[in-house]
Amino acid sequence: MSSNESVTSSLFTKEFTKNPYPVYAQLREMDPIYKCIFPQGSEGWMITRYEDAVEAFKDPRLSKDVVKHGGQNGHQSIFAQSMLFSDPPDHKRLRGLVQQSFTPVMIEGMRGRIQEITDELLDGFRGRDEIHLIDEFAFPLPIIVICEMLGVPAEDRDKFRLWSNTLVGGYSEENAGKLKQHMDEFVQYLGAMFNRLRAEPGQDMISQLIAAEEEGDKLTEQELYGVVALLIIAGHETTVNLIGNSILSLLQYPDQLELLVRQPELIHTAIEESLRFNGPVEFSTGRWAREDFNFKGKEFKKGDLVIIALNSANHDPSQFESPDVFDITREKSPHLAFGKGIHLCLGAPLARLEGEIAINSLLKRYPNMKLNAEPGELEWRPGMIVRGVKEIPLLL
Numbered sequence: 001m002s003s004n005e006s007v008t009s010s011l012f013t014k015e016f017t018k019n020p021y022p023v024y025a026q027l028r029e030m031d032p033i034y035k036c037i038f039p040q041g042s043e044g045w046m047i048t049r050y051e052d053a054v055e056a057f058k059d060p061r062l063s064k065d066v067v068k069h070g071g072q073n074g075h076q077s078i079f080a081q082s083m084l085f086s087d088p089p090d091h092k093r094l095r096g097l098v099q100q101s102f103t104p105v106m107i108e109g110m111r112g113r114i115q116e117i118t119d120e121l122l123d124g125f126r127g128r129d130e131i132h133l134i135d136e137f138a139f140p141l142p143i144i145v146i147c148e149m150l151g152v153p154a155e156d157r158d159k160f161r162l163w164s165n166t167l168v169g170g171y172s173e174e175n176a177g178k179l180k181q182h183m184d185e186f187v188q189y190l191g192a193m194f195n196r197l198r199a200e201p202g203q204d205m206i207s208q209l210i211a212a213e214e215e216g217d218k219l220t221e222q223e224l225y226g227v228v229a230l231l232i233i234a235g236h237e238t239t240v241n242l243i244g245n246s247i248l249s250l251l252q253y254p255d256q257l258e259l260l261v262r263q264p265e266l267i268h269t270a271i272e273e274s275l276r277f278n279g280p281v282e283f284s285t286g287r288w289a290r291e292d293f294n295f296k297g298k299e300f301k302k303g304d305l306v307i308i309a310l311n312s313a314n315h316d317p318s319q320f321e322s323p324d325v326f327d328i329t330r331e332k333s334p335h336l337a338f339g340k341g342i343h344l345c346l347g348a349p350l351a352r353l354e355g356e357i358a359i360n361s362l363l364k365r366y367p368n369m370k371l372n373a374e375p376g377e378l379e380w381r382p383g384m385i386v387r388g389v390k391e392i393p394l395l396l
Contacts, residue, residue: 007023007026018376024309027046034048038384050336056308065086084343099346101149111357117144122361124136131396134390138240141239151205166182167186186229194206209224234345243358247359247362264360264364273327274355278387282384284310
């Protein structure tokens with residue numbers, strides 16, 4: 001079997017999902033802009049080197065408009081008219097509507113409430129020897145925060161977990177039967193919530209977005225669905241996996257865990273290293289070539305799909321010294337975990353703050369916690385977008 005065939009047969013398998021980094025290393029060396037078949041069946045280009053990834057993020061010849069280029073199908077439909085899948089000038093208008101809720105001052109102002117929620121969750125573990133980290137801590141914290149920001153009733157947050165798992169899982173075998181059903185349920189839920197808030201608006205972000213919609217030319221009904229769906233799902237998914245992957249890396253590198261317990265002020269660089277080392281988002285969402293053009297020696301044809309392998313770029317030795325070493329004291333890290341350019345993740349400051357508070361608070365209470373399973377036994381979530389395990393059993 002040739003090297004190319006070997007890599008092709010390794011991509012998107014369960015083994016790849018558990019540990020994609022050896023395959024990425026082969027691709028960066030052998031064919032860094034690689035033409036492949038993605039799990040949903042479409043052919044496209046996968047970019048694996050850091051420098052190429054940065055250029056692709058900023059290249060105006062690559063469009064994010066999924067309706068125009070990618071087809072409005074499957075799990076993309078509800079998100080299709082959001083800032084994630086739009087180009088300027090629509091992108092600037094849509095992002096501007098929610099940007100005001102994610103300014104550094106606004107996010108820092110939430111520190112006290114995030115600490116309160118974290119402490120309440122940790123208080124619930126008193127007297128227990130073991131917990132399920134994702135189900136009981138990493139998931140509830142960010143979903144409570146984003147639901148409070150948006151005005152979503154707390155009792156509905158488990159529905160969002162179910163819908164979110166399916167929607168971000170995309171076209172995997174595991175999801176095939178549930179995708180349309182959960183999409184429909186999510187849309188119906190949002191429609192009922194919008195009607196309720198139109199009649200009785202509150203101080204929440206969704207009420208503000210509805211007011212913008214009713215002013216006329218700022219936000220259409222479809223854009224409202226797209227933006228709110230994106231905020232709900234992206235608003236907690238990244239943080240769930242940031243917390244989970246960070247704790248997992250610390251447990252697998254006990255010297256780094258011990259260092260962070262001793263020096264909690266290292267939490268900022270620890271979060272950045274976790275984002276680089278095993279980031280919560282595996283691949284960028286799609287981009288499409290607006291025209292035929294040559295990109296780094298590859299001939300992109302108009303309409304070609306382009307995906308950036310974020311975690312591969314973050315392990316590129318031409319950019320990061322000893323990239324396969326987890327080092328929470330690593331200095332400045334220009335990783336691509338949150339993307340780059342105009343589509344840089346809007347919620348990145350919130351995810352970082354939630355991660356910092358969650359991890360330091362957990363370690364302060366349980367400095368001697370251990371993984372209650374073999375790392376190889378952990379089951380990784382399916383799908384191309386998020387990278388995270390389904391559950392992390394912990395001995396406190």
